[in-house]
Amino acid sequence: MSGTREASDAETASPSTPADDGRVLVIDDEPVVVDVLRQLLRKQGYEIEVAGDAAAGRQCLEEQTWDAVLLDVMLPDADGLQVLRWIREFNPDLAVVMITAFATVESAVDAMKAGAFHYVTKPFNNEEVRNLVARAVQTSRLHRENKNLRRALEERFRFERIVGKSRAMQELYRFIEQVSPSRSTVLIEGESGTGKELVAQAIHRRSPRKDKPFIVVNSSSIPTELLEDNLFGHVKGAFTGAATDRQGLFSAADGGTIMFDEVTTIGSDVQAKLLRVMQNREFIPLGSVEPRRVDVRILAATNENVKDLVKSGRFREDLYYRLNVLSVTVPPLRHRIEDLPLLVTHFLKKYNAENDKQVESIETEALERLLSYHWPGNVRELENVIERGVVLAQGEQIELSSLPKDLEEGAAVPPAASSLPEGVGLYEAVGRYERQLIESALRRAGGVQKQAAKILGLKPTTLNEKIKRLGIRT
Ligand SMILES: Nc1ncnc2c1ncn2[C@@H]1O[C@H](COP(=O)(O)OP(=O)(O)OP(=O)(O)O)[C@@H](O)[C@H]1O
Ligand SMILES: [Mg+2]
Known part of the structure; x- marks a missing residue:
């Protein structure tokens, strides 16, 4: 295949092969009608199956894939219109042609209203039936292909759990693909809420370590004294109260990945120990003399300028160089604002599901407000706004009035000179x-x-x- 990416997506999205002319289900109880249809349509190359009543019809529809249905308005066990409504619910992509007698043209009108593709009247005009079925088959397939294409497109706009199609994000995806296979340390920089943790997860999930643990250590939430114990563990009797050995996170993560979130908040004692593990791939638990070997990949994230901290002596220079073997900056949302509508859709889905709501979209004015805001809290802030919007929404849209007030005020803060x-x-x-x-x-x-x-x-x-x-x- 020499096609572009689009071409190959379109190919995988196509559910049928050219040799396959289509599968048609006839739901009708009149043997004469059924025979005529069977002959007519087989000649056209369709695969035909017949169900003699509504119950059998439903079963066929539930169990197999069809390209068109011919449905009689009057069935022994149900009204054909009821069955039509059921099919529209069950599989809205499937085109249904109703079969009516001359006497019931009115119900044909009802059928069209209820979403039938078309209707044919008995006795059949063969040419008309052939044309209608061909168009019905084509329509069902188009709907299905469209849906598959949409799905494929959606997948193209995301990478692992990261949503975004902007050029900046595509570069980020390429970077993740390149660095994932190795065991090198990666420093992930970026403002708060840009998705640094998602990037770290994606690197782990795409690495050969993906089936081993991925552990996030947030040093800012752990007091320094405890951090060391947490990371490296201790042996029994290492200090008063150490009644048993304790395995640290480095042992727990053996073979996997540890992400140091907000790495600059690590105190200098632990910085020194961390450097040791990175250089020698071993550490000594508290109170022990025996080094333990571990194989852990280290990722680090920060929303501060580490270089500045190195300059002012708050972060070890040697550790900085070790961490910074590979580095990447996750772009702030305002630099890739073209991704905002995609992110909105993504979070609408997420919070609709969580809140059992059906908020389809966002008012144009509200979207404009979001697009002109500068998003100091980046995607996390947007996520909060959409969650709130979904919860407050009364109808199918997030309204301008349900956006937080500080979004207006925030926008009114003068942009940096x-x-x-x-x-x-x-x-x-x-x-x-x-x-x-x-x-x-x-x-x-x-x-x-x-x-x-x-x-x-x-x-x-x-x-x-x-x-x-x-x-x-x-
Ligand atoms: N590109 C994205 N696509 C989908 N969700 C995202 C994206 N970026 C961030 N998020 C979501 O936003 C929230 C914040 O992301 P994350 O925790 O990765 O940010 P962070 O950069 O680590 O922030 P902090 O510096 O505050 O720790 C999460 O709920 C995450 O799922
Ligand atoms: Mg984080």
């Missing part, structure tokens, strides 16, 4: 801007950090760190 103020460096300017946004969110949240974190699309722990680092008074 396009040039730096005199004598101010980039990081300082960004720091000022960040401080401004955090302070405004805290004010809006009445000083409740958890609430402010939600507005900003940050995890409460991340916000807390930023508040400390920037010395913001709460």
Whole structure:
């Protein structure tokens, strides 16, 4: 096959081979009618099966795939229209041709209203029947192919669980494909909520380690003293209270992958130990003298500028180089805003399912608002907005009025200046801007950090760190 990717998708989407002329189900109890149809349609190359009543018809429909149905309006055990309605529910892609007698043209009209493809009247005009069945078969197939194509397209717009088709995301997918097979360390950088954890998962799932554990360690949520014990474990009697041996996460992850989330929050003691494991592939549990060998791939994520932290002495330079063998930056949502509609659809599906709702879309004005917002909390923030929109929606659409108020206010925050103020460096300017946004969110949240974190699309722990680092008074 020499086709492009589109061509091959279209081919796999096609459910039939050219040799296959179509399968037609006739649901009718009149032997004469059935015989005529059988002969007529077999000559055309169709595969025909006959069901003598509604019950047998349903069974055939449930058990096999059909390209068209010829359905009598009057069946011994049911009204043909009822059966038609059932088929429309069960398989809306399937074209149904109703068979009526001259006397019941009215019911033919009803049938069309109920979604029949067409109707034929008895006695048959052979030419008409042949044409109708051919068109019905073609229509059913087109519907099916369309659906398959749509599905294939949807799959193309995602990679593992990551949604996005922008050029930036496609580059990210290529990067993941390239680095997955190796055991090299990858540093995943990016603002909060951009999907760094999803990227780490995708790397693991596409690696030869995929059937071994994938463990996420968030050092900011574990006190330093406990982090070491958590990672490396201890032997019985290592300290007061160590009544038994404890296996650490490194042992638990043997053969798999550990992701260090917010890696810059690791204290300097543990940084030194981590460097050792990375260099020697072994570690010594607390209180032991015997090194343990492990085979663990390390991934690290951060939303801070690690280089700056190295410069200011808060992060070990040697560890930074070890972690940074391969690195990638997950783009912020505002730099790939063309992915927003896809993400909205994705989250609509997710939260419809969770809340047992059927919100189909979002009002145009509301979508425009989302597209012009700057998304400091990135995809996580968008996800929160859509969840809320689905829960609040009364009808089939997310309305402008159900978007959070801070989306408006957030949009009203002046965009960062396009040039730096005199004598101010980039990081300082960004720091000022960040401080401004955090302070405004805290004010809006009445000083409740958890609430402010939600507005900003940050995890409460991340916000807390930023508040400390920037010395913001709460
Ligand atoms: N491209 C994406 N497609 C689908 N869902 C996404 C995407 N990016 C992020 N998400 C969703 O957004 C939320 C935040 O993602 P994730 O936890 O990976 O972000 P993060 O970069 O690790 O954030 P933080 O720095 O705050 O830890 C998750 O619920 C995740 O499933
Ligand atoms: Mg994360």
